[in-house]
Amino acid sequence: MASTFGYTLQDWQRQAQQAPQQLSQRLAAHLDAIDKQDNAWLYLATPAQLEAQLEPLLADYLRHPAALPLFGVPFAVKDNIDVAGWPTTAACPALTYTAAADAWVVAQLKAAGAIVIGKTNLDQYATGLVGTRSPYGAVSNTFNPAYVSGGSSSGSASVLARGLVGFSLGTDTAGSGRVPAGFNNIVGLKPTKGWFSASGVVPACRLNDTISVFALTVEDAFAVATAAGGYDAGDAYSRQHPQNVPARFHAQPTFAIPAAAQFFADRQAEAAWLQALAQLEAAGATLCPIDFTPFHQLAEQLYSGPWVAERTVAVGEMINRPEEMDPVVYGIVSSGLKYSATEAYQAEYLRADLTRQIQQTLAQFDALVVPTSPTIHTLAEMQQEPVRYNSQFGTYTNFTNLADLSALALPGPFRADGLPAGITLIAPAWHDRALADFGMRWQQQLALPLGATGKPQPAQHAALPPSPDHVRVAVVGAHLTGMPLNAQLTSRKAVLVEETQTARHYRLFALTEGAIKKPGLLRDASGAAITVELWDIPLARFGEFVAEIPAPLGIGSLTLADGRIVKGFICEPAALTQALEITEFGGWRNWLATQGSK
Template sequence: MLPTILDLASLKAAYAAGLSPLDLVEEIIARRKASDDPAIFITMTPDDDLRAAACELLARVPEPNSLPLWGVPFAVKDNIDVAGLPTTAACPAFAYHPEEDATTVARLKAAGAIVIGKTNLDQFATGLNGTRSPYGAPRSVFDRNYVSGGSSSGSAVAVAAGLASFSLGTDTAGSGRVPAAFNNLVGIKPTPGLVPNVGVVPACRSVDVVTVFAATVGDGTTVRRIMEGYDARDPFSRRAAPANLPSSRPRIGVLDGVEREFYGNKDVEALYDAAIERAKSLGAEIVPFDYAPFRQAAELLYNGPWVAERLAAVKDFLETNAGDFDPTVRTIIEGAKAYDAVAAFEGRYRLEALRQKTKVEWEKVDFLMLPTSPTTYTVEEMRADPIVKNGHFGRYTNFANLLDCAAIAIPAGFDAKDHLPAGVMLVGPAFTDEALAPFADAMHRVLNAGMGKDRTAALPAASRVAPAAEDLVPIVVVGAHLTGMPLNHELTRPGGCKLKTCRTDGSYRLFALPGTVPPKPGLVRDPGFAGKGVEVEVWALPPAAFARFVQNIPAPLGVGKITLDDGSSISGFLCEVHAVADARDITEFGGWRGYVSAADPAS
């Protein structure tokens, strides 16, 4: 029997014990029908399509758990494209039917995950509360009178209610974190640009981030690692520049008395103080810091020219369909008309001046620990004062993307009545995503708040955060070990993680090696060749697993240094030149995946 919350460790154990993805799909179908919240989904993947997706997975990769997310059900916020399902951004008149998956969705599907539906949101991702949708307002899984948080409302509730193992949200002002706090979940907000936004309806294009809701930090980190990686089609996409943090005694910045604001919610303040004490018990040094410059930067997002970015995203649609907007969303977006180009530059100057002030505070600390939201409200309270009360939710979240931060939101416990949950956030400078995860995982465990609506659930030991990339040995793979390919399990089983998808530099050729089982390519460097590079994946293995892996590589393949398109040099699969003398040159296909797809369009 499956647990209430479908965390990755429990689901993998069930698959190892004989559960089939088809069984899992039938359970998801039953849970969707039994749900008491009709506003979670805007479009559900049809039952027969779910069954077909499970069958396709079994045909493609029949061995259980042989992909990182083999048979894992996930939900997608309905401003992120999924081929075959409409994208509405919670505005029926805006709906369109994408022909391709968003980059994030495509990468997760390749890792074995199954989309169960498109989830509700504050219209055009404008809001932190979850009530601004013509499809209804998803509710807190703990009390239907209370908001779920937004804008990624349905995504959070789907995981917290046990309908999905994880879900995708987006975060401009805190939309991937506030709903996590209100539903007792982990919210992973990557550094802006780390995860591509290709196939995402923008809110504020320059600071939007695709996020993950999950039961544990380990689960969310696994998903984030699969999603991330440079995509040139996104003008804001960036390659990671990993930043380290102290592992033994981190300096954690906490709010002092002047900047503390909980809007009268003493329960959330008490939970924040308890989290500080728990951080001390884990060896952290607690350092009060000045939140003022961070707060002042946060105010620019809605009370400055960045609101004009929201208008830029939908200006043509607004001109023809103003009546189709939620009234509050329309008021916010039309407020952008008060700003001109001069105001935009002045806002940028103000942000950079505040960034300089925050650098003084970052010198004092390694990362910050803040309340995810200082309070919560009922649906009726929110509807009575939708802009002011929504602003309360963003007091400690709005700055993070403007100031180029990574963040992880974790459950912090329940109020004095054991009624509603609250959360805390760990926030670090750009590209501290990996470095934040182990401490966030440790905090989630010592705070002992459960997972989603199962507040008594023990976090599985198997879901602990896997070693960060810097503790692993990287290797470039080019063929049968790629994600979704027959030998990928040789990387995933010993604890490997995918770091990125990229290309070699232009001096490499790719050949289809005859007579290999399963079929394999051979990568050969030709210094005189000037191509476009070959698509590869960079994985990382624990040192002992790397040694075993290399030892088992069959001739004529071997391991040597491969130069990537960014100039870096990493160990990876190369082929002896003599073995490609009679092999077909398939470089023109761009990589092994392109060649396989061309040879078998159904693949």
């Protein structure tokens, strides 16, 4: 049987589609081929545990394949996330317990057909960005074993980068879902807090924790996130999507960047960052340097102030058993004991103030772009300066969850020494889809090999699947780009998707009464194809947009030339008896051009 190492999500999905009855054999062979001495793994599934997951799914898949979009895709789970019947350790042997139930996110992914094949190593209690603070050993970098893998989701990043799974789950409080992605040339999706339930996760900082996704491609990461996310009434910090954010960035986005990026004298990291900026500009982005002071100030709060006391709360009574904890982790976590409730409230007031400054700054741009990490260190160097170097890794990550932002770590131009050096896009909460849309284009532009597999970047779909949080609307006249009423779309964060045509059974009319000429579209078998623009409007803003549409116009369903059905402008037939038919022009702009004005 051919090797399945290095498969993307789509590769695994194709295998399932072609031979679903052989999937059990294929997964068993895949698991058997994994090195059992690899310390990126803390636990691997037994054949019985593998079969117990797959057997009930097979019959469902054969009946209704579309209901199981991740059928047969093997994935790994960071060992601070529960898998029913499996041990959870958070890399602290004294904590070990057998999980009674799947974490909510794991249950969602299993329900979509994915198969857990193992649990992975981490910095103990998810405290660290290095991948070295584990009693099970440091996880090494997948490109050069002398260097760190990044943490705390070290094992999940390592097994994914080497193509041992279709995707993997990490967690991210201070950057644990992003730094390992940057160090291993993979994608790290850090979702908006509350999109993924934290039920069944050993907390690090409950207010700022989120499960994260590692994948070889952005398309894979977002597909997994879509399956994993959702509202969980059992998690007090779970949130509903507000459906009021843009579906994507502008075609030529404007990105903020740090005005004076820090690299701690790492010239190779700085050179890789400058190459990334050049690539962004080549993609049509405008880069605007900003004062990064509030971001740095907020980043410092996570470990250098009362916020560290949240980690103290998370470890519970283990704080009284220092001999059973990693000494560096204990030193960090125990420092929370010295802060008072008064200081904690003062820290929250400061967080809120800095967050407001950050969000007001980001509101001026499509997103912020930063180096995922300003530097990297060897395993030997980390032993000499475990706290200082860990802090350096968090320079561009620590503030993100404190400020309630979404983030996507992406592969970037490599350093001169052959090590990866990624970039991260950061945007306000719930901009995850917009980040992914740009991230897909970025990966296609750079065309880097996938992770550490050496396999080429596959051809990806032109766009993400349709969004349930947006309404796609076809506009035909005064709402077109540059037309008088286009602001009714852009002011509601609607974004242009494409220009296309209707099916060949529409007639176009000009309603010339009033200050602004408006079109009227009528479905008629004797019609023609009419040029339209498609716009995605946030669902929560759609109602107010429709409310502004005056009679005799309205919104109905429109059929496009390729068979898609979208919402679009229609007109009451009675109002067209006195209107001017302009179907022969094929579109509003063409007719306007003959009128000499708009």
